[in-house]
Amino acid sequence: MLLILLPAAPGAPATGKPPAGETSAPAAGAAADAAKTIELHAGIPGVAYIGQPLADLLKKFPGAEVAQFAGQEDAATVKVPEAGISCIAVGAPDDLKVASVGFNLEGIYEGIGEGDFRTREGIGKGSTVNDLLGAYGPPVELVTERPRGAAPRAGAKDDPSLPQKYQYASDGGAVRTYFSVENYRVIRIVVNDLAPLEQHIVKGRPKK
Numbered sequence: 457m458l459l460i461l462l463p464a465a466p467g468a469p470a471t472g473k474p475p476a477g478e479t480s481a482p483a484a485g486a487a488a489d490a491a492k493t494i495e496l497h498a499g500i501p502g503v504a505y506i507g508q509p510l511a512d513l514l515k516k517f518p519g520a521e522v523a524q525f526a527g528q529e530d531a532a533t534v535k536v537p538e539a540g541i542s543c544i545a546v547g548a549p550d551d552l553k554v555a556s557v558g559f560n561l562e563g564i565y566e567g568i569g570e571g572d573f574r575t576r577e578g579i580g581k582g583s584t585v586n587d588l589l590g591a592y593g594p595p596v597e598l599v600t601e602r603p604r605g606a607a608p609r610a611g612a613k614d615d616p617s618l619p620q621k622y623q624y625a626s627d628g629g630a631v632r633t634y635f636s637v638e639n640y641r642v643i644r645i646v647v648n649d650l651a652p653l654e655q656h657i658v659k660g661r662p663k664k
Contacts, residue, residue: 494575496592497626497633499557499647506631506649510534510545510552517541531656540571546656555653558646565644573645579635583642588622588635595622601636616640 491503499505504513510532514520517536525531525544532552534543540560545552559573561581574580577591601619621634630651636644 492571492573494559494573494645494647496575496577496624497631497647499554500559500573504536504541504543504554504557504559506554506557506647508554508557510554513543513545513554525657528656535566535568537567537569540569540573542566542568544653544657546652553652555649555656556646558644560644562641562643575645579642579645581642585622585637585640585642588637588642592624595634596625596632597621597623599623599634619643 491500494500495505497506499508503516510522513534514522517539519536519538521535521537523533525533525546529549530552531544531546534545534554536542542558542560542565543554544556546555547553558568559571560568561573562570564570570581572581575591579588579591599621600615601621616639619636619638621636623632623634625632631647631649633645633647635642636646
């Protein structure tokens, strides 16, 4: 048998590894997946996550919309409509940190578009309430949202057209993640760090 050795393509490394500065397709795909994978009770590490300095978040999303929360200097809302991300950052005015981060999965929510997000357990756009319960079990609390200004009405908690928050708590309960479900589909995921939100948002600005 005659074995013919073909010359390597010009510029291709003999080792089969990509040239310096380039990333192999599998590695690039893994990095892209990591940037879209939500960690329960944390957010997306390195992208938008609980405890992240606001300055770091804005470096990653320089076009983000930032506004004071209710005129407070110690709280701000951050929206990244094209990425499907919204946050609340709180703390000292010169050192705000993310205490709430939301990921929109379906439709438009308060001006925020859809993001191609999925939890490590596979919950994302198209997931149903049965998928959610199969992945995480029963929630620690189930809250039915009602439209702003709407009066409470009997049977609202059984109306599938009203968003319901399936809330899950971290060990110790410091962080809660809720999955907003509407018409039996998961449409939004929000991670809340309760203590700083309680201090700066629920109770209002700390007294000087």
